[in-house]
Amino acid sequence: MSSVVENFMNYVVAKNPNEPEFHQAVREVVESVMPVVDATPAYKRAKILERIVEPERTIMFRVPWTDDRGEIRVNKGYRVEFNSALGPYKGGLRFHANVTLSTMKFLGFEQTFKNSLTTLPMGGGKGGSDLDPRGMSDNEMMRFCQAFMAELFRHIGADTDVPAGDIGVGGREIGYLFGMYKKLRNEFTGVLTGKGLNWGGSLVRPEATGFGATYFIEEMLKTRGEALQNKKVAVSGFGNVAWGVALKMTDLGAKVVTISGPDGFVHDPDGIKGEKIDYMLQMRASGRDRVQDYADKFKVEFHAGKRPWIVPCDVAVPAAIQNELDENDARALLKNGVKCVCEAANMPVVPKAVHLFQEAKILFAPGKAANAGGVGTSGLEMSQNAQHLCWAREEVDMRLKQIMERIHHTCLTYGQEGTYTNYVKGANVGGFIKVADAMLDQGLV
Numbered sequence: 001m002s003s004v005v006e007n008f009m010n011y012v013v014a015k016n017p018n019e020p021e022f023h024q025a026v027r028e029v030v031e032s033v034m035p036v037v038d039a040t041p042a043y044k045r046a047k048i049l050e051r052i053v054e055p056e057r058t059i060m061f062r063v064p065w066t067d068d069r070g071e072i073r074v075n076k077g078y079r080v081e082f083n084s085a086l087g088p089y090k091g092g093l094r095f096h097a098n099v100t101l102s103t104m105k106f107l108g109f110e111q112t113f114k115n116s117l118t119t120l121p122m123g124g125g126k127g128g129s130d131l132d133p134r135g136m137s138d139n140e141m142m143r144f145c146q147a148f149m150a151e152l153f154r155h156i157g158a159d160t161d162v163p164a165g166d167i168g169v170g171g172r173e174i175g176y177l178f179g180m181y182k183k184l185r186n187e188f189t190g191v192l193t194g195k196g197l198n199w200g201g202s203l204v205r206p207e208a209t210g211f212g213a214t215y216f217i218e219e220m221l222k223t224r225g226e227a228l229q230n231k232k233v234a235v236s237g238f239g240n241v242a243w244g245v246a247l248k249m250t251d252l253g254a255k256v257v258t259i260s261g262p263d264g265f266v267h268d269p270d271g272i273k274g275e276k277i278d279y280m281l282q283m284r285a286s287g288r289d290r291v292q293d294y295a296d297k298f299k300v301e302f303h304a305g306k307r308p309w310i311v312p313c314d315v316a317v318p319a320a321i322q323n324e325l326d327e328n329d330a331r332a333l334l335k336n337g338v339k340c341v342c343e344a345a346n347m348p349v350v351p352k353a354v355h356l357f358q359e360a361k362i363l364f365a366p367g368k369a370a371n372a373g374g375v376g377t378s379g380l381e382m383s384q385n386a387q388h389l390c391w392a393r394e395e396v397d398m399r400l401k402q403i404m405e406r407i408h409h410t411c412l413t414y415g416q417e418g419t420y421t422n423y424v425k426g427a428n429v430g431g432f433i434k435v436a437d438a439m440l441d442q443g444l445v
């Protein structure tokens with residue numbers, strides 16, 4: 001089997017040179033699904049694998065805008081419409097200096113299977129810009145979003161492609177993007193998710209990725225007769241996802257003891273709770289992109305230039321960005337007795353570290369399963385928009401929990417290896433089969 005995988009990867013690398021993140025994401029899926037493809041002649045005949053790794057459409061555009069000093073600035077804009085077998089393209093927009101075509105394609109590819117796992121009718125897509133939003137004023141961000149939408153609007157729509165937020169794109173940016181779309185199209189539709197509550201947004205959407213990951217961890221722990229109560233949790237990042245994790249973990253009796261930023265990590269042994277969680281929102285809004293402010297304010301340890309994985313914990317939740325947890329981090333976590341590692345960001349754990357966790361037979365959840373609560377709740381926002389009504393908080397939260405339980409169940413169904421559950425395999429195979437079967441049903445398009 002491994003030579004079949006290598007041959008296929010050679011084909012992918014040759015067709016998509018200089019795209020390391022994309023190769024990494026494809027390899028992880030192909031390693032899991034190759035036995036299924038091999039055993040299914042219809043998939044082979046229809047060249048499902050070759051088709052599924054090729055985006056249906058890739059849009060790249062210029063985003064010219066003017067900063068507050070009157071200087072003209074030029075950024076790259078992207079929307080990768082990866083797969084629409086299950087529904088309109090769906091996935092976030094990322095504004096971050098390290099955005100490239102490779103990161104956009106890896107994220108769009110992951111999104112396709114993640115969205116499939118939610119069981120909601122959503123295809124996969126991703127977009128964004130290499131914009132570095134640090135230090136930008138409100139007005140600059142508004143002008144940038146308007147310039148970005150001045151091109152994107154012609155490619156998206158409530159039944160075509162529905163973007164949302166991701167790193168660097170939160171409620172404020174979605175507002176500016178939505179305003180411009182509405183003006184250009186002269187229509188008020190659910191073309192973006194993550195909207196403000198009083199103009200078409202859904203309750204629980206801001207918290208959803210973090211809540212969903214926490215529900216998923218709860219399900220994983222249950223398989224080993226354990227619960228979240230009194231667990232020590234190390235989290236990385238301090239953005240939307242880390243915030244949602246901190247809220248729900250605290251709610252369920254666990255203690256979040258770390259958060260991190262580009263400047264280092266904070267260790268708060270008493271637990272990040274109450275006003276400290278609210279302060280995370282302030283740090284984010286400040287646009288300073290650092291967590292030392294938290295340590296200074298609450299008089300706790302700050303470790304400059306370090307990552308939180310050296311802190312002993314029961315559960316580790318990487319919630320920042322791709323490839324942020326490497327082999328050395330994995331060894332440190334295992335040495336300190338970690339029981340569960342859950343990717344709340346997209347692909348934060350490098351492949352060698354994933355293998356170390358799996359060899360040690362600890363619980364390991366891939367992002368496309370564990371962080372699907374964000375896009376899952378975006379799917380619920382789309383349903384509410386289509387019905388022109390708003391559901392109560394309890395209703396959205398209950399549906400989110402059910403989505404996460406179903407994804408967990410899918411992982412158990414396809415990921416069993418003896419007594420160990422390989423959640424990576426479970427998520428990849430479970431997500432893949434639905435997309436592949438839909439592609440077969442819809443013919444060669």
Ligand code: GLU
Nearest residue numbers: 091092164165166375378
């Ligand atoms: N950016 C989030 C993700 O990676 C959410 C996407 C969405 O809501 O469409 O899944």
